Amino acid sequence: MIKGHVIHCNINVTNLEKSLAFYKEALGLEEKRRKVASDGSFILVYIGNDFDDFEIELTWLKDHPQPYELGENESHIAFEVEDMQKAHAHHEQMGCICFENPAMGIYFIHDPDDYWLEVLPKK
Template sequence: MKFTFNHSNFNVVDLNKSIEFYKKALGLEEVRRKNAEDGSFVLVYLGDGLTGYNLELTWIRDFEKEKYELGDNEFHLAFRVDDFDAAHKLHEEMDCICYDNTKMGIYFITDPDGYWLEIIPTR
């Protein structure tokens, strides 16, 4: 028996805003979508075009809060980038860097819902 990674899920408040963020900040594109027949939820899967791994964004109609409670946010996704300096510049311009660890040579950005995303240079 062999298990392989397939996807991770983030619940989002504004689906279109999140899709735009992930496209601009990380170059992720929509690879598929599932709309509930009753309109109660939408699942959008984003991919990087290189791996088979997807990020599933889930929008739930009856969620009435402005933001999901993420607790201490001790979880994150990590992305490796081939041009770390250009990525850092883009994310500075987007004003989405939440933690810059120059000593380790990594940094974190936040998406519109407050999820942390680690940016790692290709080494």
């Protein structure tokens, strides 16, 4: 068996600046580093926070301006928050809540490319 450490996940975005602004406002994630292809064909931006090692890699492709096909949107990234009520109120104000499950105590927000992000209370 090979043991590995999870370091990031990738999502492709159609508008890099809009996505960076969304992730900063919605979840406090900021740019950690960036790689720009020498020919301008792609830009990779790694976003994260100061207390987790895990990052999200936002990939912008020059030749893919159209929306990405996300299927049934069953894949998602989960975020644990300290103050669920405060987070919910903030996301409600942003207008990005796309699904709520009060019985489970969770809800989902969606980013500008319609990727779903689960929000759940800290255990």
